[in-house]
Amino acid sequence: MKETEIQVLKIIEKNxxxxxxxxxxxxxxxxxxxxxxxxxxxxxxAILGYSTLIDWAKVVEHEEVTAMVDVxxxxxxxxxxxxxxxxxxxxxxxxxxxxxxxxxDLSVTVNGKTMMDIGKFISxxxxxxxxxxxxxxxxxxxxxxxxxxxxxxDDEDDKRIVVSP
Amino acid sequence: xxxxxxxxxxxxxxxxxxxxxxxDVAAQMEDVISLGVGEPDFVTPWNFIEQSFHSLEQGYTSxxxxxxxxxxxxxxSTYLNGNFQLDYDPAEQVIVTVGASQAIDLALxxxxxxxxxxxxxxxxxxxxxxxxxxxxxxxVTIQAEADNEFKxxxxxxxxxxxxxxxxxxxxxxxxxxxxxxxxxxxxxxxxVIEKHDLVALSDEIYAELTYDASYTSFxxxxxxxxxxxxxxxxxxxxxxxxxxxxxAAGPPDLIAAMVKIHQYTMMCAPTMAQHAALEAMKNxxxxxxxxxxxxxxxxxxxxxxxxxMGLDCPNPGGAFYxxxxxxxxxxxxxxxxxxxxxxxxxxxxxxxxxGESGEGxxxxxxxxxxxxxxxxxxxxxxxxxxxxxxxxx
Numbered sequence: 001m002k003e004t005e006i007q008v009l010k011i012i013e014k015n016x017x018x019x020x021x022x023x024x025x026x027x028x029x030x031x032x033x034x035x036x037x038x039x040x041x042x043x044x045x046a047i048l049g050y051s052t053l054i055d056w057a058k059v060v061e062h063e064e065v066t067a068m069v070d071v072x073x074x075x076x077x078x079x080x081x082x083x084x085x086x087x088x089x090x091x092x093x094x095x096x097x098x099x100x101x102x103x104x105d106l107s108v109t110v111n112g113k114t115m116m117d118i119g120k121f122i123s124x125x126x127x128x129x130x131x132x133x134x135x136x137x138x139x140x141x142x143x144x145x146x147x148x149x150x151x152x153x154d155d156e157d158d159k160r161i162v163v164s165p
Numbered sequence: 166x167x168x169x170x171x172x173x174x175x176x177x178x179x180x181x182x183x184x185x186x187x188x189d190v191a192a193q194m195e196d197v198i199s200l201g202v203g204e205p206d207f208v209t210p211w212n213f214i215e216q217s218f219h220s221l222e223q224g225y226t227s228x229x230x231x232x233x234x235x236x237x238x239x240x241x242s243t244y245l246n247g248n249f250q251l252d253y254d255p256a257e258q259v260i261v262t263v264g265a266s267q268a269i270d271l272a273l274x275x276x277x278x279x280x281x282x283x284x285x286x287x288x289x290x291x292x293x294x295x296x297x298x299x300x301x302x303x304x305v306t307i308q309a310e311a312d313n314e315f316k317x318x319x320x321x322x323x324x325x326x327x328x329x330x331x332x333x334x335x336x337x338x339x340x341x342x343x344x345x346x347x348x349x350x351x352x353x354x355x356x357v358i359e360k361h362d363l364v365a366l367s368d369e370i371y372a373e374l375t376y377d378a379s380y381t382s383f384x385x386x387x388x389x390x391x392x393x394x395x396x397x398x399x400x401x402x403x404x405x406x407x408x409x410x411x412x413a414a415g416p417p418d419l420i421a422a423m424v425k426i427h428q429y430t431m432m433c434a435p436t437m438a439q440h441a442a443l444e445a446m447k448n449x450x451x452x453x454x455x456x457x458x459x460x461x462x463x464x465x466x467x468x469x470x471x472x473x474m475g476l477d478c479p480n481p482g483g484a485f486y487x488x489x490x491x492x493x494x495x496x497x498x499x500x501x502x503x504x505x506x507x508x509x510x511x512x513x514x515x516x517x518x519x520g521e522s523g524e525g526x527x528x529x530x531x532x533x534x535x536x537x538x539x540x541x542x543x544x545x546x547x548x549x550x551x552x553x554x555x556x557x558x
Binding site for chain 2: 022
């Protein structure tokens with residue numbers, strides 16, 4: 001991948017909301033050039049989408065529970081873990097699926113409105129899959145840092161003096 | 166009877182810093198976006214801080230060797246070798262100081278004798294001229310030309326040299342102009358320095374923040390290592406200003422002289438800061454790289470913005486300062502900075518506080534988040550538009 005493409009990705013990974021004009025200025029390139037780079041990256045699916053990191057804990061009306069489930073599965077001949085992973089990630093309740101090294105095979109992140117909902121999903125859907133051997137469920141109690149962002153960081157004031165040599 | 170002043174004449178005679186005066190005004194105001202800060206906006210990388218905690222927990226709270234912990238001097242020596250192809254013996258050619266500022270002070274006091282002249286290239290860091298005076302020397306300023314992008318030339322040095330000239334202060338990349346000198350531009354300077362048998366005090370605190378070309382450390386030039394005191398530190402590229410940790414490297418006799426002054430006046434640099442610096446040297450590279458990328462993006466952003474609003478600003482090759490001309494507004498540097506502060510609450514530093522050739526320019530530090538920079542550029546644009554006559558079409 002070209003150096004410009006990597007730089008654009010690094011910039012928008014941190015802030016997808018900058019806009020082409022600002023990114024162009026930051027890189028000392030023209031807007032057209034940056035737009036082209038972004039279009040290309042979207043075409044090759046290096047950029048999959050643009051989402052916003054939200055601290056839902058700040059929204060009292062919002063009810064959401066997250067669980068991380070360690071799943072042991074039987075791999076299938078020829079396709080390994082991919083087939084069973086797909087069976088799992090197609091469920092909309094599933095936010096992330098990773099193939100792991102170590103004590104279990106798949107790490108599955110599940111979101112639901114309540115613990116009951118998640119329990120229901122795991123017992124009725126996830127555990128019920130033929131190739132799933134066992135599940136161990138860990139509920140998230142509090143988020144401190146997510147995707148590189150510290151959630152309760154309200155001490156971001158500039159502590160420097162206003163003018164210095 | 167009027168009270169006699171107890172303050173010594175030579176301190177009384179020092180000019181108060183133009184930055185200080187401006188700071189007093191800016192500090193009183195609210196909602197100020199400051200582009201006046203000569204230090205990183207990044208907090209020190211966490212692993213450096215954590216290592217310092219650990220050293221305190223382990224009970225490392227006493228003095229270190231005068232010249233600094235040998236482990237740290239070894240790391241500095243390795244770092245200078247790896248990054249700038251320099252070869253300094255950590256035991257005899259490196260001293261750890263309280264910021265690069267103290268290294269400058271020690272170097273000057275080690276070198277200067279009464280009646281010696283020291284050349285300072287303006288626009289310059291505000292401390293050089295007073296530090297030369299405090300060391301008992303006579304500062305001789307030469308003005309880097311705006312027409313030459315504030316690049317120092319061998320000719321300018323040649324004109325300023327007298328039989329009493331002992332040393333020259335160099336700063337590359339430069340604060341406040343951001344001017345960067347390449348190897349080819351440094352070589353003729355080295356020749357003049359050798360010709361007149363001068364000592365070079367090379368302040369390379371911004372060496373890591375060089376954006377467009379590879380960096381040449383002054384003592385790496387032919388014949389310069391024997392006559393150069395390299396001064397640097399952890400403040401800028403490592404975001405450690407408040408830790409006050411710098412260093413100098415040079416010929417053994419000069420470093421020994423600096424250690425001698427240091428042991429009587431300072432004992433040693435702060436121990437917990439030395440432990441943080443050790444971690445910075447060993448494992449600081451990724452953090453330095455990330456900050457570098459941010460500075461580079463901000464530089465491109467601010468330089469384009471300044472030029473777009475009609476303030477002529479060449480692309481600074483290093484440090485984190487843009488030094489645009491404000492001549493198009495018809496204002497002096499001080500007027501521009503004061504009016505901009507009062508009307509738009511943006512603090513910049515008038516260029517003339519860095520020397521007479523800085524008149525007509527302002528220093529804008531881009532060590533500030535992109536969000537703040539963006540806001541500051543909008544405000545500045547509005548201000549500049551209000552001061553520049555519209556062309557009638």
